[in-house]
Amino acid sequence: MAFDFTPLVPPGLPPPAARWTGAARYNFTFGNNDPAGLAVDDLRAAAAAALSRQGRRLADCRLLTGPQGYKPLREFLVKKLKRDAGIECNADDIMMVSGSLQALDLVNAALLVPGDTIICERDCYEGTLNRYTRRGINVVGIPLDQGGMRMDALEAALAELKAKGVRPKFIYTIPTVQNPTATILDESRRKKLLALAEAHSVPIFEDDCYSDLVWSGERPVALYAMSKSKNVIHIGSFSKTIAPALRVGFVVAPWAVLSRLLPLKTDAGSGGLEQMMLAEYCEAHFAEHVPRLRKRFQAKLDTMVAALNEQFGTAAEFDYPPGGIFLWVKLPDEVDAMKLREAALAAGVHVNPGPEWSIDKAYSRSRIRLCFASPTHDEIREGIALLAEVCRREFGVPERSANVARRSSVV
Ligand SMILES: Cc1ncc(COP(=O)(O)O)c(C=O)c1O
Numbered sequence: 001m002a003f004d005f006t007p008l009v010p011p012g013l014p015p016p017a018a019r020w021t022g023a024a025r026y027n028f029t030f031g032n033n034d035p036a037g038l039a040v041d042d043l044r045a046a047a048a049a050a051l052s053r054q055g056r057r058l059a060d061c062r063l064l065t066g067p068q069g070y071k072p073l074r075e076f077l078v079k080k081l082k083r084d085a086g087i088e089c090n091a092d093d094i095m096m097v098s099g100s101l102q103a104l105d106l107v108n109a110a111l112l113v114p115g116d117t118i119i120c121e122r123d124c125y126e127g128t129l130n131r132y133t134r135r136g137i138n139v140v141g142i143p144l145d146q147g148g149m150r151m152d153a154l155e156a157a158l159a160e161l162k163a164k165g166v167r168p169k170f171i172y173t174i175p176t177v178q179n180p181t182a183t184i185l186d187e188s189r190r191k192k193l194l195a196l197a198e199a200h201s202v203p204i205f206e207d208d209c210y211s212d213l214v215w216s217g218e219r220p221v222a223l224y225a226m227s228k229s230k231n232v233i234h235i236g237s238f239s240k241t242i243a244p245a246l247r248v249g250f251v252v253a254p255w256a257v258l259s260r261l262l263p264l265k266t267d268a269g270s271g272g273l274e275q276m277m278l279a280e281y282c283e284a285h286f287a288e289h290v291p292r293l294r295k296r297f298q299a300k301l302d303t304m305v306a307a308l309n310e311q312f313g314t315a316a317e318f319d320y321p322p323g324g325i326f327l328w329v330k331l332p333d334e335v336d337a338m339k340l341r342e343a344a345l346a347a348g349v350h351v352n353p354g355p356e357w358s359i360d361k362a363y364s365r366s367r368i369r370l371c372f373a374s375p376t377h378d379e380i381r382e383g384i385a386l387l388a389e390v391c392r393r394e395f396g397v398p399e400r401s402a403n404v405a406r407r408s409s410v411v
Contacts (some may be wrong), residue, residue: 014134024350026383031179031325032374033243037296039281039289043243046281047273054276061269063276067262069096069250070275076282077236077250085211086221087234087252095258098270100209100237100249104131106261107205107233107251111169112137119157119202120172121149123328123358123367125179128172128207140168141359146319148178148185151192158200170205170233171197176219177210180328180357180369182321187220194227202231209237209249212290214323215298230254238278240325241290246274297325300372303380311388315398325373328354332397335366344390349383 057063065071074091081087097103104127112118114136120128122141132139140161142153154171161168171193175185185193197204206223224234237249248270251261301320304327308316317330331337337353344351354367372380388398 024345025348026379026386027350027375028370028372028383029350029352030371030374031240031244032371033240034293034296034300034373036376037293038243039285042285042289043277043281046284047277050273050276050280057276058272061272063269063272067265067269068092068094068258069270070272070279073248073275073279073282074250076279076286077252080282080286081222081236081252084219085208086225088225089252093252093254093258095251095253095261095265096270096275097235097249097251097265098267099239099244099247100207100235101127102265102267102270103235103249103251104128104207106264107235107257108132108135109264110257110260117161117166117168118170118172119154119168120359121174121178121181122360123178123181123354123364124172125174125207126352126356129357129359139359144178144181144183146183147189148175148181148183149173149189149193151189151196154193155196158196158202162200167200168202170203172205172207173223174207174210175223176208177213177322177324179210179324180326180352180354182319182324182326182328184214184220184322190220190223190226194223194231197231198229204232206232206234208234209240210324211236212241213294213297213325215294216322217291217294224252233257241286241293242278242281246278247271248274248278294323297373300375300377300380301327303377304370304372304384307381307384311384312391312398313400315391325371327370327372328357329368329370331366331368331391332395333366334397335391335395337364337366337368340368340391340394343394344387347386347390349387349390351387 063070071091073096074094077094078089078091081089108131112135117138117140118132119140119142122143140157142149142157144150175190177184204223208222211219222234224232234252235249238246305320315332318327321327338355341351341353352369354364355361357369358364375383392398
């Protein structure tokens, strides 16, 4: 008899994981990158150069540059953040982490206790929402429109909370290519957001991991840069621009915050070779790599849009995203996205159901999130056609696809 570990597991843990049995043939989930767009040769050369020049640093968990991470990479970020996001900071204001997910964990661990309240966009990154649920946090969701988080709704929510004597711990926002809506908060809303946050003495937690992926190449100045009172914690990542498996992200924050995050980062430092390779690679190639990647992603988006129009027609409603790697799609009301996910998965298509990406389960019931960055153009076309078939079989919509009318009982 195998030893029974079950009684040892403390209550409150997430449910046990199912064993991985392989990815779906058509995978439109996960914020993965485009394998064909990965600069493997340049990364290999950068790793080799980093190892020959700096390899002996790997004998030290912190690469001999201290607990905030590899300093040449932080120095690259200082320049990049100034150029692209308008952020004036120095290497000591930056802390490297193991993916920006670790940044979420650290900030949450430093600032939140069960029963606390935070504010975020109503539709929001699942990895963020899960973390709040697990910590027993009250989440107040602010509706979005095509311009991102609605400031009138935020103002009302803050006033309502104040009337109840509740001061939210922070406003978490993904202002530049929001996940899942892909909206971008413009400068005037950014100003309003900062003004409201200041008026209510609430800090802002700015998650900026998609900001390099705006098709026009122009992003609004970061909230961190605009804040006069230094009440913003800014996090970013190399996952969306270079490769998610490197697991390299970063936090930019005042020392009062970093000094509380550092003791909570108990993994003795993030992957050293990854940071060294990125420092080498980014100095030489980042600026020219990212526009190439944006072109690849936008071409895939166009393929997905064409496939949705062809297969779903007016049954799939969405706004053309100004950047990023996903589409937030509204299907007809009869579609239960949670059921669609299961039925589609059984047929080999994986999609993210809206209710897992929103705190408003009714609003998001018939919505799905589709990632277009990693599948090929053919996979996008075939996968969306299959998704339409499954959707029609399960819910009777779309009634027509590829301009062919079908009885729902046919498929
Ligand atoms: C909004 C947002 N924040 C953070 C992350 C985590 O990214 P990583 O840990 O790979 O940096 C993601 C990944 O999809 C995301 O969409």
